[in-house]
Amino acid sequence: MDLNKHTNATTLLEKHFDIAFAAPDGIKKLRELILSLAMQGKLVPQDPSDQPASELLKEIEAEKERLIKEGKIKKSQPLPEIKPDEIPYDLPNSWEWVRIEQLVSKIGSGSTPRGGKDAYEIEGIPFLRSQNIWNNEIRLDDVAFISEETHRKMIATKVISMDILLNITGASLGRCAIVPDDFAEANVSQHVTIIRCVNPEIRRFIHCLLLSPYGQSMIWSRQVGMSREGLSKKVLEQFQIPLPPLAEQRRLIAKIDELMARCDELERLRSDRDRKQITVHNSALNRLIIAKDQSDFNTAWQFITQHFSELYSVKENVTELRKAILQLAVMGKLVPQDPNDQPASELLKEIEKEKERLVKEGKIKKSQPLPKIKLDEVPYNLPTSWEWTNLQDLFAVVTDGDHQAPPKVDDGIPFLVIGNLNTGKVTWENCRFVPHDYYESIDWGRKPSKNDILYTVTGSYGIPIFIDSNRKFCVQRHVAILKSVESSPTEYITHLLKSKYAFNYATSVATGIAQKTVPLSGLRRMPIAVPPMNEQHRIVAKIDQLMALCDNIEKQIDTANSKQTNLLNAVMTKV
Structure with a gap:
């Protein structure tokens, strides 16, 4: 091999280490390049005396x-x-x-x-x-x-x-x-x-x-x-x-070991950097969540804004930010309160009136009242205009799909199972169908409709899905149906059910070993922090705004990573 070619390859390989550190899978590609050069006789020079x-x-x-x-x-x-x-x-x-x-x-x-x-x-x-x-x-x-x-x-x-x-x-x-x-x-x-x-x-x-x-x-x-x-x-x-030649094999293995050791060190440095970023970010978010007053909150938020570009260079931190946004929302810390808002207690009274009307119409049965939530049961304090209540109190009924195996047809009313819902959205592809007369025989409370919420309770439990379509369908018994009344705060509750608080509660009441199930009795008792209706609208709008921001941050991370990968690929092709 020409010695100058070998020197050029080695020089370019040395330059790869910094670029590989920045690219998402750069170190992996660098290891592959080292081995590729070795197998082509380009990693170490040949010795004519071998x-x-x-x-x-x-x-x-x-x-x-x-x-x-x-x-x-x-x-x-x-x-x-x-x-x-x-x-x-x-x-x-x-x-x-x-x-x-x-x-x-x-x-x-x-x-x-x-x-x-x-x-x-x-x-x-x-x-x-x-x-x-x-x-x-x-x-x-x-x-x-x-x-x-x-x-x-x-x-x-x-x-x-x-x-x-x-x-x-x-x-x-x-x-x-x-x-x-x-x-x-x-x-x-x-x-x-x-x-x-x-x-x-x-x-x-x-x-x-x-x-x-x-x-x-x-x-x-x-x-x-x-x-x-x-x-x-x-x-x-x-x-x-x-x-x-055997002598060159010895030189190759020595060089491979040397360069792989450098790759190991790069991986350790990157792991340490990423771990530090995640630890610092989680600590900052925790300070936001446990802030005792507005001054503490502002201090924690100021730290995040000052180090924004560093903290949000990894997607793991964006995922945690999404969780924090939801947690702050359900604690009354995401948007300011307005003293002119009608308090949440009035909303609860309106929901109760609508439920009584459905009882009179024979659509639902009057539910047994759940015990009032005690002070020692609440996980955090709320603004004065908010109320703690049970999930059951916000919906006409909290039930699940039919417990009997439904008849199957090739075309009819869609029958959705966990697999159609575990992405957080309704997937109609590959769904089963049941006859129209079977669907009509199902109780009103077990027929999901627009503005209701579905909630997976078995296996991949804890996933809420807001129904925004008038399409008729029914669900299996492993899916809970939160049947709404006109005043039910369904959009806000959908966000709340995605929060860490709600998932932790569901986990705490879940039963079973091989496959966990959230019982309806436990789901109905979930303590819910209810804001005034006007504040709910502000919260939902703010969540949507901040989630869009998270989407943009993730796109920026993908773009930056793609640029680094393209740069690495361009340099590697020169070797």
Whole structure:
């Protein structure tokens, strides 16, 4: 390789570190670039005094012949020569393109012990599965064990030190680790293949190659199987490997280790920076929420405005800001109170009158009054014009969908389940349908309509959906229906149900272990901070304004990140 070309590549690579630090996935791309340069012979200069790779290959072939004669390995089938159209890029003169099978004494996956999981023991010989194999390390925190007897029966799957272990199926396809020199005995499952190099010294280079973009592209593009991705032994054996001289491999590995250590340091610095930003921001938001008076509130807000660009350079902080906006709203701290507003107590009286009218019309049954909310039950103090009340008191009825399995038809009235609602909006695609006469038989209170609120109560619980459409539909029993009257503060309550306070309350009353459910009795008792109606309008308008601001901040973050990524990509193409 031309020394000037190598120097230019190294210089540009050095410049990448600052740019990579700023780009969202810059450090990941930098690691990929380091390995790509290494596999192309561009990371370190070639030394004309190095013994060429062709000689290394002869030594490996001679050693394989010796192992075959001694009966330690079997002679493999002849491999096809590497054709010119199989060569993805040119190599330095001292390198060689070879099949990976030419370099190894073993390529083979493991197997499942007889009896499957029933064969696992509390202790014994480690049985390595795909979840134990990670890039650069073997993790034993979730390792299974097999007995000595099972281990002896599975001798073909035995792992020894310096083996390369490669995941060959599933989502972890391509994860790759080297067995440490001091590793004791182990076996592997059928989802892991063992690659054992004839010359153990080349294992580090082969490992880096398999982790490189070139190696990963071979692994992912040549997988087989319809139901679950997989990499067959026959395909793996024929991988084309760029083989450098052994002396250059040593220099390459030393350089890779040096540069990867710098990447590790960059990741640590970025993690520390982001953690500090998030910690400082959360502390500032907490000061807003617990502010005892307007002076404390103004001081906390002034800190945020002074450091706005720093605090909102990460999306995690924007997410927390959204939560804080809702929390401040339900505590009466988002907009000022107006002494001319009709107090919330008058609104509650109006709702009660409308509910009494529905009882007389036979649309709903008179509900049992819930106990008044006591002072020791309220989570925070409210402005004097606000009132604490139960959620049930704000709606005609708080109920859920039909408990019986409805009849199905190809076309009719939509029947919505949790999956149609768990994004926070109604998704009509792929919904079921019920007959029109079935829909008409449902009680008025169980027919959601415009200005009602749906609220998921099972599994993905705690998601409110405001209904702004006149479209007819019904819901399953895992969805609560907050049936409104004309005076019900539905827009404000929708925002309140999205708040951290409401979610924490729902979590506190939820029952079940595998799948949590918010019982209707607990939902009806949720203490609600009710503002005067005029203040509700101001709160909703302010929330909408601030959420739009959050949307813009996230767009700005995406734009800034995109610019940094484009800059990094532009520089990387020059290497």
